[in-house]
Amino acid sequence: MDTFEGLSDFVRSNTATLSRLAYLLVGNHADAQDLVQSALTKTAVRWRRVSGYDDPVAYVRRVMVNEATSRWRRWRRLRIDPVGGVPERTRPDDAADAVGRVVLWEALSRLTNRQRVLLVLRFYEDRSVQETAELLGCSVGTVKSQTHHALARLRAVAPELAELEVVA
Amino acid sequence: MNDLRELFHTTAAEVPCYDVGGQVLRAARRRRRVARVAPVAALAGVLAVVGVVAATAPPGGDVPIVAADRPALAVSLPWLPATVGKDEGKATPLPADRAVGAGSVLYARCNQPCAPRLVTEDGREYELPGPETMPPAAPRVPTLSPDGRWLSYPDADGRYVLRDLADVRTVQTGARRVVGWSADSRWAALADASNRRVTALLSLADAREVPVTLPADEQRPLAGVTRDGAAVFGPTEARADDDPYDLRIIDATGATRTARIDTSDRLGRDKELSGFPVLAADETSVLFQVMHVRHALASPWDVVRVGLTDGSVRARFRLPVPDADVRPGRAVGGDEWAPLGGQSRVLVSALAEGAVLVHYQGPAPHAVEVLDLRSGDREVITNVAVGVVWLQVRGQSD
Numbered sequence: 379m380d381t382f383e384g385l386s387d388f389v390r391s392n393t394a395t396l397s398r399l400a401y402l403l404v405g406n407h408a409d410a411q412d413l414v415q416s417a418l419t420k421t422a423v424r425w426r427r428v429s430g431y432d433d434p435v436a437y438v439r440r441v442m443v444n445e446a447t448s449r450w451r452r453w454r455r456l457r458i459d460p461v462g463g464v465p466e467r468t469r470p471d472d473a474a475d476a477v478g479r480v481v482l483w484e485a486l487s488r489l490t491n492r493q494r495v496l497l498v499l500r501f502y503e504d505r506s507v508q509e510t511a512e513l514l515g516c517s518v519g520t521v522k523s524q525t526h527h528a529l530a531r532l533r534a535v536a537p538e539l540a541e542l543e544v545v546a
Numbered sequence: 547m548n549d550l551r552e553l554f555h556t557t558a559a560e561v562p563c564y565d566v567g568g569q570v571l572r573a574a575r576r577r578r579r580v581a582r583v584a585p586v587a588a589l590a591g592v593l594a595v596v597g598v599v600a601a602t603a604p605p606g607g608d609v610p611i612v613a614a615d616r617p618a619l620a621v622s623l624p625w626l627p628a629t630v631g632k633d634e635g636k637a638t639p640l641p642a643d644r645a646v647g648a649g650s651v652l653y654a655r656c657n658q659p660c661a662p663r664l665v666t667e668d669g670r671e672y673e674l675p676g677p678e679t680m681p682p683a684a685p686r687v688p689t690l691s692p693d694g695r696w697l698s699y700p701d702a703d704g705r706y707v708l709r710d711l712a713d714v715r716t717v718q719t720g721a722r723r724v725v726g727w728s729a730d731s732r733w734a735a736l737a738d739a740s741n742r743r744v745t746a747l748l749s750l751a752d753a754r755e756v757p758v759t760l761p762a763d764e765q766r767p768l769a770g771v772t773r774d775g776a777a778v779f780g781p782t783e784a785r786a787d788d789d790p791y792d793l794r795i796i797d798a799t800g801a802t803r804t805a806r807i808d809t810s811d812r813l814g815r816d817k818e819l820s821g822f823p824v825l826a827a828d829e830t831s832v833l834f835q836v837m838h839v840r841h842a843l844a845s846p847w848d849v850v851r852v853g854l855t856d857g858s859v860r861a862r863f864r865l866p867v868p869d870a871d872v873r874p875g876r877a878v879g880g881d882e883w884a885p886l887g888g889q890s891r892v893l894v895s896a897l898a899e900g901a902v903l904v905h906y907q908g909p910a911p912h913a914v915e916v917l918d919l920r921s922g923d924r925e926v927i928t929n930v931a932v933g934v935v936w937l938q939v940r941g942q943s944d
Contacts, residue, residue: 382574389567398558407564415566415573422574482553502554 385425389418392435399439402498403446405487417441443499443513447492485536493528500525572763609850612922614863621899621918623927625650625667625694626939630914631931633671637663640672645712648694651914651928654936662688662936664697666711675702689724691731692897692941696750698724698734706739708748717753722746726943728771729827729898735771735943744768747775747798758796766794768943769832770825770896774798778832778854780823791819793832793854807857820846824943826919827898830854833919835893838868845869845890849901849917863922865891865903891915895941902939911937 393414400410400417421428421438428434486494492514499505499513500521511521630653640646647666652674654662664672674688688699697709698719708717708724719736725744726735734748735758743765746755758777760766766779775798781791791807807819823832831851838847845868851860868890889912891903901917905926914928914937930937 382571385571385574386567389570393566394563397564398561400564401561402554402558407562410561411564411566414564415569418566418570419573422570425574479553479556482550483557497550498554501550502558 382422382425384429385422388429388434389422392438393418395435396438396442399498399503400442400446402502403442403495405483405494413442413445416445440513443495446495447514481536482532485532488535489528489531493524493531496521496524497528569763576763609859609862611862611864614849614865614917614922614924616921616923618900618916618918618921618923618925620921620923621916621925623897623899623916626914626927627651627665627669629929629931630665630937631655631934634933637671637673640664640674640709643714645710645714646670646672647711649690649697649711650694650940652688652690652938653930653934655933656935664688664690664711667694674699687723687938689727689938689942690940691727691734691750692729692895693731694940695731696724696727696734700739708734708750717748719748724748726768726771726777727941728773728775729825729829729896729941730773732773733771733775735768735777737768742767744777744779747771747777749775756798757800759800760794760796764794767822769793769823770829770943772825772829778823778825781821791823793823795854805854805857807852819850823852824893824896824901825854826851826896826901831860833893833896833901836862845888846892847890849893849903851919861919861922863917863919863924865924895939895943897941902942904937904939910935914939 396414396417397410400413401407404410404413417438420441421434428437431437486497489497496510496514499510500507505513507518507521511518514521516524625648627650630651634655646664647668647670649664649666651665652662653665661673661675664674666672688697690697695710695712697711699707699709700723701707706719706721706723708719710716721739722736722745723739724734725737725742727733732750734750735744736746736748736755737744744758744760746757748755756775760779764782766782769778769780771777777796779794779796781789781793793805793807794802795805796802818837819834820837823834825832831853834850834852835846836848836850838845847868848865849863851863852858853860869888889905889907891905893901894904895902896919899916900919903915903917903924904911905913905915910932911930911934913926913930915924915926917924
């Protein structure tokens with residue numbers, strides 16, 4: 379049996395979903411692509427075992443979450459661009475909603491890795507507190523308190539978000 | 547409006563599907579091949595290490611730690627100004643029809659969009675031309691050769707130019723920009739501007755190009771270029787946390803060799819080397835920074851000097867403990883890792899005079915320091931004025 383049998387199909391059918399999650403976890407395309415590639419490579423190396431799981435995608439997601447919370451390991455030398463450029467992300471320019479989203483997106487980039495990952499799990503993946511705690515390897519109480527702190531920090535770094543609404 | 551769920555889903559809908567399938571399969575197959583030969587290699591490695599340690603290791607095997615806290619009186623960098631960024635007035639555009647002399651530092655005061663300035667050895671300042679529009683992902687970072695003679699920058703059309711500042715000569719490098727230099731300023735490493743991937747070395751004397759080819763699925767930062775035209779690359783960015791550091795060296799004939807460095811058990815708890823080494827000017831060693839970890843965040847700390855041939859740690863230069871809050875942030879012009887608070891020192895280049903460090907306070911550069919690699923002495927050479935948001939010294943790679 380080919381060690382990587384079925385892997386190509388798995389990658390092809392799940393990369394789009396994983397790409398979206400990765401971008402939300404790390405906030406920029408370069409690191410998001412690295413994150414997807416790294417997580418899928420780790421999965422591929424263990425593919426014979428992972429392919430037997432009920433939900434192999436859950437394994438990849440867990441790897442991504444773990445990597446995203448410890449991204450300092452891939453710390454890069456500070457690179458900045460002194461002469462301007464086009465923002466990496468497409469931003470609609472014709473609505474107050476769009477402005478609000480930009481403010482919120484900027485504020486998210488000021489959170490710690492762990493806080494950002496926590497919010498993505500809770501409010502994008504709609505994970506329960508229990509599931510989030512299991513994924514992050516912490517207690518339910520920690521998830522609750524960290525969610526509170528993350529939202530408070532969002533409001534603190536961007537006063538425009540004082541009315542931030544989160545329907546838990 | 548400010549609903550997190552709405553933001554996440556709206557944003558996610560705009561994310562493209564990253565085409566990584568090919569790289570994943572190639573990397574997995576390569577790792578599998580490595581795993582198959584690992585037991586044999588490990589046995590050979592253990593035997594070799596036992597032999598080397600028995601023959602050469604000092605008692606205890608500790609890394610020599612040098613406190614870099616005395617002034618570096620023996621080091622002189624007269625070309626660096628005492629202060630950068632004091633002049634807030636308008637600078638003269640860099641003239642195309644006359645020489646301006648060697649450059650010493652590049653800096654920018656403003657957030658985007660604005661043009662960086664070149665400071666020359668005689669203290670004059672020139673504004674660099676900047677493109678009005680650029681591809682979104684292309685970094686637009688000008689760089690100066692170690693001798694200050696050559697400047698790589700994007701022109702008004704966004705095409706890269708290599709300018710001889712001691713003359714009016716230019717070399718058009720198009721969509722490729724310089725991301726590194728040899729210590730003698732004889733070679734410039736050209737990389738695709740959009741992805742920082744080095745594709746060739748350019749001989750500055752005769753504009754001859756020597757292709758550099760890394761395997762397609764290897765992403766490695768350039769550590770430096772030797773005087774005889776060998777490119778030294780840092781560890782692959784796909785390196786697992788517990789993997790040793792493998793440096794790749796490609797010489798002028800295209801021959802490749804690997805230097806392995808594993809200091810993970812010598813750095814102390816919650817420390818590891820950054821993935822961006824800098825080739826020392828003596829070309830026999832590379833410099834890393836130790837990452838100091840607090841609360842799952844890391845900031846750059848000590849400088850470690852490692853032998854390029856045997857991977858041995860020669861010295862660890864003890865710098866003040868950083869308290870920078872390094873996290874992915876929106877640095878000026880792009881999403882990058884950036885210190886948002888506290889202070890830290892970042893190793894930016896290694897010149898013949900010593901290693902150059904930029905002392906950051908928060909996200910802004912505060913001072914330029916030199917670290918004498920012979921004595922470990924350290925000195926502030928240049929103070930950076932408040933308001934400067936970006937700075938790059940001679941020989942600094944991207």
